[in-house]
Amino acid sequence: MNLDWLDAFLIFGAFKVIEIMGLGLLVHLQLGLTRVANFGVVGFWGLGLYAFGVAYLKVDWPFGDVYQFLICAAIATIVAAAAGLVVGWLISDLDDDGTLVGTLGFATIVVILATTQQGLTGGALGLGGLGFPYDFGRVKTHEFTWLLITTAVVVLIFVYAWRVHRTPHGRLLIAVGANEALARSLGKSATAARLRMMMVTSGAMGLLGAMHGVMVRSLEINSLDVSVTLAALAALILGGTARVFGAVVGVLLTVALFDIVIQFYIPIPDGWNTQALPVAREAVFGAAIVLMLIFRPQGLLGQMRRPALMRRLHGDW
Template structure:
């Protein structure tokens, strides 16, 4: 397949949009519905990425790809889900500040482990040996196919989130976020609900981390910077944290604008790419967050509208 027309940076830009959208959608279930401000998104992302990477590269499997790949990616997803249960158990009954510090601390711990456990992760030098579970002819074609597969996974996450809004489970999450003692008095096991929420969403974040690792092919602790959490958080709040499409709209406007428009189409001096652009990116995301909180606190799409949703589901 001739893909000369396609810029490799463009594939990477769209891939980032897709992955951060997926993270933002999962964060939406936590923050938008259950009002749990998880600042450790990249921790779960990193657990998935490194669990997959270490298992794939370091373990001598009796079978090859695609089974080796699939088993390892499933294990990475599971490991992230289990870490979600542990973190959820630790922070589930804490207030907002406790959740913030606990999740941020977890992400920091994952970053430090990725750096210090050199035998497993290669430390700061990183770990190579990851590859796509297929070869359709050329790096660019493989990357494009991986982008499509990842987009399909994120499409699945969109569908799940969309359905959650229309299910008794979504109603329970909103209730837990709105008034937890009242939900408990109605017999709802709110702690267990949050634990399951952490398990499922963290597993999803881990799967996205593993998929991100495959695209990178070389895992470094610098992949686990706080910028990923911030991108997902800023995009979600910008788009509308309580709306299904909030994360996607927010990511397109932030990551899309910067990683595609600015980096590919604006005449930016070449020397800016390594140092100045990442800093400018964080500064612009931060400014966008401040502006949206000042002028449109519920985000571009606005607040949740259960009244409209209930009318559409069950009539007047």
């Protein structure tokens, strides 16, 4: 595959866009449907990244690259899903404030563990040696292929979120999010529904973390940054927490704008890319959250469109 026309940095920028889109879609299921305000997105994502990295680098697997990747990615997904189950159970009786603090606390624990368990994680120095589960010869081809594979995974996440809106489980999640006490009187366990949702979405966040590890080919403590959570939340709040397309539109207007359009197509002075731009990016994301919550809390795309969905699904009754 001849990819000379494609800038390697553009591939990485697109990867970030796709990755945050995936996280935003998962946060949509948590916050938009079930009203679980997860401020620890980076914790679940980072746990997947580190579980994948440690399993990949510290275990002498008797398989080839593909199987090694699949098994380590499965481990990352399961570990993150288990964490989602435990955190979900711990926060199940907490109000919104408690949920925010609890999930933020979980993310902090993950960062501390990744920093202090040097024997496993490499601590502040990190660990190199992660690789792509294939070998086509050229790094750019590897990265572009990985971008396509990650895009396919995010498309699957989108389809899952899309379908959840149309299922009894999705309606139950919306009911639990809107009025948990009333939802409990419907004959289904609200706690079980929420735990299932936390487990599935956290596991998927862990899988995205593992896929990030392959792309950057290393474990770096700096990657466990609050900017991961901030980017996913800012995009979703801008686009609309209640809509599946909210995360897609939001990421295009935030991460894609900064990490692709401004970085590659706007003539900015040398040095800004590494210094001023990342700071401005965080500031703009933070400001976007504040302004949207004040002036249009339902986001650009607005509320859920259940009536339209019902008309499409059932026609005129």
